Amino acid sequence: xxxxxxxxxxxxxxxxxxxxxxxxxxxxxxxxxxxxxxxxxxxxxxxxxxxxxxxxxxxxxxxxxxxxxxxxxxxxxxxxx
Amino acid sequence: xxxxxxxxxxxxxxxxxxxxxxxxxxxxxxxxxxxxxxxxxxxxxxxxxxxxxxxxxxxxxxxxxxxxxxxxxxxxxxxxxxxxxxxxxxxxxxxxxxxxxxxxxxxxxxxxxxxxxxxxxxxxxxxxxxxxxxxxxxxxxxxxxxxxxxxxxxxxxxxxxxxxxxxxxxxxxxxxxxxxxxxxxxxxxxxxxxxxxxxxxxxxxxxxxxxxxxxxxxxxxxxxxxxxxxxxxxxxxxxxxxxxxxxxxxxxxxxxxxxxxxxxxxxxxxxxxxxxxxxxxxxxxxxxxxxxxxxxxxxxxxxxxxxxxxxxxxxxxxxxxxxxxxxxxxxxxxxxxxxxxxxxxxxxxxxxxxxxxxxxxxxxxxxxxxxxxxxxxxxxxxxxxxxxxxxxxxxxxxxxxxxxxxxxxxxxxxxxxxxxxxxxxxxxxxxxxxxxxxxxxxxxxxxxxxxxxxxxxxxxxxxxxxxxxxxxxxxxxxxxxxxxxxxxxxxxxxxxxxxxxxxxxxxxxxxxxxxxxxxxxxxxxxxxxxxxxxxxxxxxxxxxxxxxxxxxxx
Ligand SMILES: Cc1ncc(C[n+]2csc(CCOP(=O)(O)OP(=O)(O)O)c2C)c(N)n1
Ligand SMILES: [Mg+2]
Numbered sequence: 001x002x003x004x005x006x007x008x009x010x011x012x013x014x015x016x017x018x019x020x021x022x023x024x025x026x027x028x029x030x031x032x033x034x035x036x037x038x039x040x041x042x043x044x045x046x047x048x049x050x051x052x053x054x055x056x057x058x059x060x061x062x063x064x065x066x067x068x069x070x071x072x073x074x075x076x077x078x079x080x081x
Numbered sequence: 082x083x084x085x086x087x088x089x090x091x092x093x094x095x096x097x098x099x100x101x102x103x104x105x106x107x108x109x110x111x112x113x114x115x116x117x118x119x120x121x122x123x124x125x126x127x128x129x130x131x132x133x134x135x136x137x138x139x140x141x142x143x144x145x146x147x148x149x150x151x152x153x154x155x156x157x158x159x160x161x162x163x164x165x166x167x168x169x170x171x172x173x174x175x176x177x178x179x180x181x182x183x184x185x186x187x188x189x190x191x192x193x194x195x196x197x198x199x200x201x202x203x204x205x206x207x208x209x210x211x212x213x214x215x216x217x218x219x220x221x222x223x224x225x226x227x228x229x230x231x232x233x234x235x236x237x238x239x240x241x242x243x244x245x246x247x248x249x250x251x252x253x254x255x256x257x258x259x260x261x262x263x264x265x266x267x268x269x270x271x272x273x274x275x276x277x278x279x280x281x282x283x284x285x286x287x288x289x290x291x292x293x294x295x296x297x298x299x300x301x302x303x304x305x306x307x308x309x310x311x312x313x314x315x316x317x318x319x320x321x322x323x324x325x326x327x328x329x330x331x332x333x334x335x336x337x338x339x340x341x342x343x344x345x346x347x348x349x350x351x352x353x354x355x356x357x358x359x360x361x362x363x364x365x366x367x368x369x370x371x372x373x374x375x376x377x378x379x380x381x382x383x384x385x386x387x388x389x390x391x392x393x394x395x396x397x398x399x400x401x402x403x404x405x406x407x408x409x410x411x412x413x414x415x416x417x418x419x420x421x422x423x424x425x426x427x428x429x430x431x432x433x434x435x436x437x438x439x440x441x442x443x444x445x446x447x448x449x450x451x452x453x454x455x456x457x458x459x460x461x462x463x464x465x466x467x468x469x470x471x472x473x474x475x476x477x478x479x480x481x482x483x484x485x486x487x488x489x490x491x492x493x494x495x496x497x498x499x500x501x502x503x504x505x506x507x508x509x510x511x512x513x514x515x516x517x518x519x520x521x522x523x524x525x526x527x528x529x530x531x532x533x534x535x536x537x538x539x540x541x542x543x544x545x546x547x548x549x550x551x552x553x554x555x556x557x558x559x560x561x562x563x564x565x566x567x568x569x570x571x572x573x574x575x576x577x578x579x580x581x582x583x584x585x586x587x588x589x590x591x592x593x594x595x596x597x598x599x600x601x602x603x604x605x606x607x608x609x610x611x612x613x614x615x616x617x618x619x620x621x622x623x624x625x626x627x628x629x630x631x632x633x634x635x
Contacts (some may be wrong), residue, residue: 015214017203022206068211068231080160 111157138168174487294358
């Protein structure tokens, strides 16, 4: 089992969290933790997502990247193992 | 600039539809979408009333696929919206651009379990490319433009826009042509053409594996040009059929579970797969670990997420096929391999000899294919008849073969044919259906009647859920569980009830005349073709088996 931490930047839309959680579950990643904040100045949300899976993280990153409201997805290579 | 005019939400919708060139929509009214239907009353958009919202969704899909445009469907809230879901899922699986508009209960009562309220926005997350719920009239125009842009951008797909009733009634001044700003998120790395060209030059036994992406990218010409220059042996997926010219001597047919023996053997032997707009679906690969075991892979696709998803690519060429395919079109020195493939093609060619007087479905479909006018659009349902159509009919463009590939949805064929006929009124449209599938959207015969659509229906009738029956015979010790349909209605009477001319044939000598009568008939026609309930689709690669271990008979 691999543990990963993703930093996701997204437009501030109510539904965006739901979309990310749905994609993570469907693509086979168990969610271990989530933090989400919005910068009210820029209206950009930052979501920190901790997941685990047997699958390579690129599989999830590519799918989250396809969501229309996502601006950027980064894998935290320091904490991901 | 469109005129600055005061609109209701409903009339603004039609204003935007017209800006996107939408002439036809498929739908079904109800309480929460009444203001939109009221605005339709004054609009030039032509609405096709279907008899079930699933029919409307599939007609929008058929329209989009046959015409290469965005298909549009309407449904009311609650049950109307949920009835669209199968069509949306089908469009997502096959990357078809449709925009679905649903009515919703007024914003003031949303979330209160109001009459006919369902969270279609929540339901849409898993079955659309993207979805919107408009809760402010000021957002409506922009959202509608975005819906069209998203449906068409990159890998195409379905978009749903849920519009509460008060938003449909609210007044707004149109802002004119709102240019939707879609970010091009995929930072395309420079296409790795150099290494791909080197791999192609070194390959001794390359095979071109063509998928539905070619048609979606409108890259049939570029693909055929690539084939003309390379003379590479080629195979196609179900959704790719029509992209490769059927008469190409190096074309080996469909690969996968019901693919031709030549196509599957060539792929298994290949040392390089050039994959174009395809995604290594399990129905294509059979046992993934044993698929083309000696081949390197060059993968062309528009969707980054398909690269390395099921099979690692040695070279990935991400982006528009139209621009990327020509970069790899170089002459190849593979004479021996071509000859080997051509020999397999000849050795394993279809055999239409069939004993007895019972009708042989593959021969019927081949004869329909040979006799149908050029540019006929064929749709299918799902099952044995679908695989026989894919195997034995020929198509000169992917927009002439509409079948539910990714989702395998029974009930697709008839409404998809309606959408195709609406989009291409002067072309012949033929729905190849099964006696199980046709009953799933049989109500759409009423749509055919109402609009006098000259759709031809070839109903392959084995009085069975034939494909499931075949698997029960082969893999479940013949324990036939719930696959008998011998009490089906009288299909000729049924068609006649909708003013549709129909004929039933049971013997080989009736086939040719019946096909000619159907094709010559000026109007809709149903040809019921009785076949032996025990006929199987061959070859068959059993599930989770390597593609060279196909069964060819029992
Ligand atoms: C909506 C839906 N339900 C169930 C299935 C499973 N299924 C696949 S083929 C098939 C039998 C189809 O029967 P028919 O339309 O008569 O075609 P045949 O195989 O007999 O040619 C079934 C039930 C499906 N593909 N789609
Ligand atoms: Mg049947």
